[in-house]
Amino acid sequence: MYEAFFKLSSRPFVSTPDTRCYFPATLIENARQTLVRLIERGEGPGLVIGPPGTGKTLLCHLLAEHFRDTFAVSMLGGGRLRSCRVLLQTILYELGLPCRGMDEGDLRLNLLDALEPKDGSRGLLLLVDEAHALPWRLLEEVRLMTNLVRDGQPRVRVVLSGNPALEERFASPKLASFAQRVAGRCYLEPLDCAETSRYVLGQLQNAGGVPEKLIDEDALKSVYRATDGVPRLVNQVCDHALVLASLGGRAQLNSQAIEEAWADLQQLPVPWRGGATEVTGGIVEFGGLSDDNDLPEAIPFRGCEPETPLHVAEPEEQLDAIEEHISSLAEEGRPAEASSEVDLDFPEFGDPFNEQFAEEEVVLNPHRSDMEIFADVPRVSCWEGHQLGAMLKTLGPLAPEVSPRPNVTLSWPPMEADEAHDVGEETQSAPAAHVQPEEPPAPRKTEPLERLSGGQSDRDVIVVEEGSDAAHARMERAAKAEFRQLFRRLRHG
Numbered sequence: 001m002y003e004a005f006f007k008l009s010s011r012p013f014v015s016t017p018d019t020r021c022y023f024p025a026t027l028i029e030n031a032r033q034t035l036v037r038l039i040e041r042g043e044g045p046g047l048v049i050g051p052p053g054t055g056k057t058l059l060c061h062l063l064a065e066h067f068r069d070t071f072a073v074s075m076l077g078g079g080r081l082r083s084c085r086v087l088l089q090t091i092l093y094e095l096g097l098p099c100r101g102m103d104e105g106d107l108r109l110n111l112l113d114a115l116e117p118k119d120g121s122r123g124l125l126l127l128v129d130e131a132h133a134l135p136w137r138l139l140e141e142v143r144l145m146t147n148l149v150r151d152g153q154p155r156v157r158v159v160l161s162g163n164p165a166l167e168e169r170f171a172s173p174k175l176a177s178f179a180q181r182v183a184g185r186c187y188l189e190p191l192d193c194a195e196t197s198r199y200v201l202g203q204l205q206n207a208g209g210v211p212e213k214l215i216d217e218d219a220l221k222s223v224y225r226a227t228d229g230v231p232r233l234v235n236q237v238c239d240h241a242l243v244l245a246s247l248g249g250r251a252q253l254n255s256q257a258i259e260e261a262w263a264d265l266q267q268l269p270v271p272w273r274g275g276a277t278e279v280t281g282g283i284v285e286f287g288g289l290s291d292d293n294d295l296p297e298a299i300p301f302r303g304c305e306p307e308t309p310l311h312v313a314e315p316e317e318q319l320d321a322i323e324e325h326i327s328s329l330a331e332e333g334r335p336a337e338a339s340s341e342v343d344l345d346f347p348e349f350g351d352p353f354n355e356q357f358a359e360e361e362v363v364l365n366p367h368r369s370d371m372e373i374f375a376d377v378p379r380v381s382c383w384e385g386h387q388l389g390a391m392l393k394t395l396g397p398l399a400p401e402v403s404p405r406p407n408v409t410l411s412w413p414p415m416e417a418d419e420a421h422d423v424g425e426e427t428q429s430a431p432a433a434h435v436q437p438e439e440p441p442a443p444r445k446t447e448p449l450e451r452l453s454g455g456q457s458d459r460d461v462i463v464v465e466e467g468s469d470a471a472h473a474r475m476e477r478a479a480k481a482e483f484r485q486l487f488r489r490l491r492h493g
Contacts, residue, residue: 002246009208013239015232017058019065021206023199023231028055031186032062039067039125039157043183045146047170048161050188053232056161059188060127063159071125071157072114078130078162084141091126115148115155123155132162136174143178190229193221199231200238215253222258237261384490391486 003011014021031048038046048056064073074094081087088107092099097114099107115124126145128134134142145156160166170179191199197220201211219241227233241253241261250257 002242003207005246006209006214006242006251008204010206011239012203012207012209013235013242015235015239017055017061019058019061021203022058022062023202025055025191025195025199027188028059031188032059034184034186035059035063035159036066038184039063039071039159042154042157044181045158045160045178046184046186047166047182048159048186048188049164049167050161051163051190051230053230054188054190055231056188057129060129060159060161064125064127067125070122072121072123073125073127075127075129078128078138079133081134081138084138087138087141091124095124112148115150117150117155123150123153123157126156126158128158128160130162131160132166132169139169139175139178143175143181146181191224191231191234192229193224196220196224196227196229196234199234203238213252216255218255219253219258222255226258226262236265240265388487388490391490 003009012021035046035048038044048059050056060075064075067073072095074091076087076090076094081090085104085107088104088111089099089102092107092110092114095114097110099110102110117123124145126142128142131139142158142160146154146158148155167185169175170182200215200220200223204211204214223234223237226237237258238253238261241257244261244264245251245253245257
C-alpha cells in the first residue's frame with residue numbers, strides 16, 4: 001500500500017512471525033544459540049519463557065527452519081490440544097503420516113514406527129508453542145516421548161515455549177520428573193530504547209529503504225515510549241504510521257506521526273501537545289510524549305478553575321505556626337478558674353425514720369410452715385366439714401397409720417451345763433417377745449355454740465374445736481388430690 005510511496009521493495013513491519021524479518025537482539029539471539037546447542041547434542045528439553053509479543057513464536061519458526069533437513073519437525077499450538085488422541089493425531093499430521101480413523105493405541109504405534117532409525121533421520125523435533133495451555137496429562141505424554149532412546153540418542157527432542165505461567169507449572173510437584181529433565185531455560189524480554197531504534201532502522205533497511213530519510217530521532221524515541229519495546233507493538237505502530245504518512249503525503253515520520261498512529265490504534269483522540277487548550281465537544285485530549293517525563297501532562301477540563309499555587313513556608317515559619325496552634329488549643333481546653341468562696345446550698349431533708357405511715361401492714365414470715373402459723377389460732381369448722389369428717393371415717397384411712405415402734409422385751413431361758421460346752425450347737429428354744437400395746441389417743445373435745453338467733457338452719461352452725469391436734473394430724477395423712485375431689489362432689493351434689 002505504501003511501498004511505492006516510500007520506494008520500498010517489501011513491507012518492513014509485518015504482523016505475523018516471519019523469519020526473513022528476524023532481528024538478532026541480545027536476548028532472543030542468546031536463546032536461539034542455546035536451544036540449537038541443546039537440540040544438536042540431545043541434552044534434554046528446553047523452555048522458552050517470555051511475555052506476549054516478545055518473539056517466542058518467531059524463535060520456534062527459526063528452530064524449525066534450522067533443523068528442517070536433519071530432523072522430522074512437528075510444530076504444535078498448545079491451545080488447540082485437549083486429549084492424548086488429538087496430540088498424537090497432530091504430530092502424525094505434521095509428519096505427513098496417516099492419522100484419521102484410528103484409536104489412541106494405533107496412533108501411538110504409528111508414531112513409534114515413524115521414530116525408528118531409518119533413512120538417516122535423527123528423530124523428531126517437537127516444538128510446542130503456547131505450552132502453558134497444555135493440560136497436565138498432555139505434558140506427561142510429552143515427557144514419556146522423551147524416554148524413547150535408540151543407540152544412546154533420544155529420538156524425540158522437545159522445545160516448549162509459553163508465558164511465565166509455564167515456569168510456574170513446572171514448579172509443581174506433578175511435573176517434578178519432567179522438570180528434572182529440562183536442560184535449558186531461555187527468557188525473553190522487551191527491547192530497550194537503543195535496541196528498539198536499531199530494530200526499526202534495520203527493518204526499514206531490509207525493506208530497501210533509507211532509514212535516515214524515512215524516520216527521525218524523535219520518532220524513534222516516541223516509538224519506544226509508546227510500545228515499551230515490545231516487538232509486536234513496534235511493528236503495529238510503525239506500519240500504521242507509514243500508512244497514515246503515505247495518505248497525508250509526508251515523506252518522513254516524526255514524533256507527531258507516531259503519536260497519531262498510536263492514538264488511532266488505541267482508538268484515542270488526537271494526542272494533546274503544548275499548553276492547555278480549550279476542550280470542545282466533550283472531548284478529552286491526552287498529553288504528548290516528552291523526553292523528560294513519560295507520563296502525560298494534566299488533562300484540562302471545561303469549567304475547572306486554575307488552582308492557586310501552594311505556598312511552602314520556611315521551616316522557622318512552620319515551627320512558629322505549630323507553636324501558635326498548640327497554644328490556642330491549650331487555651332480552648334483549659335477549664336474555667338473557680339472562685340475562692342463557694343456557697344453550697346443543700347436542701348433540707350427530714351428524718352426518714354420519723355415518717356408516719358398511713359396504714360400498718362402485718363407481714364407474715366414466709367418461711368414459717370402452716371402448722372406454726374395457725375398453731376395458736378382456734379380451729380373453726382362448718383357443717384360441711386362435719387359431713388366430710390363422717391364420710392372419711394366410713395372410708396377409713398387413705399394412708400396406713402404409722403404406729404410407733406413397740407417396746408419389745410426379750411427373755412432367754414437359762415442354758416444347761418452340757419449345752420454350755422457345745423458352742424457350735426443350735427439353741428433349743430426361740431426367744432419369747434413380750435409386746436406392750438400403745439394407749440389409744442384421748443377423745444376429741446367439742447363444745448357446740450349456742451344457736452344463732454334469726455331462725456337460721458343447722459347449716460349455719462359453726463363449731464369451734466379446741467385441742468384438735470389429733471384431727472389435724474389425721475387430715476395431713478389424707479392425700480391432697482383426693483381431698484379436693486371429695487370436697488367438689490359434696491359441694492356440687
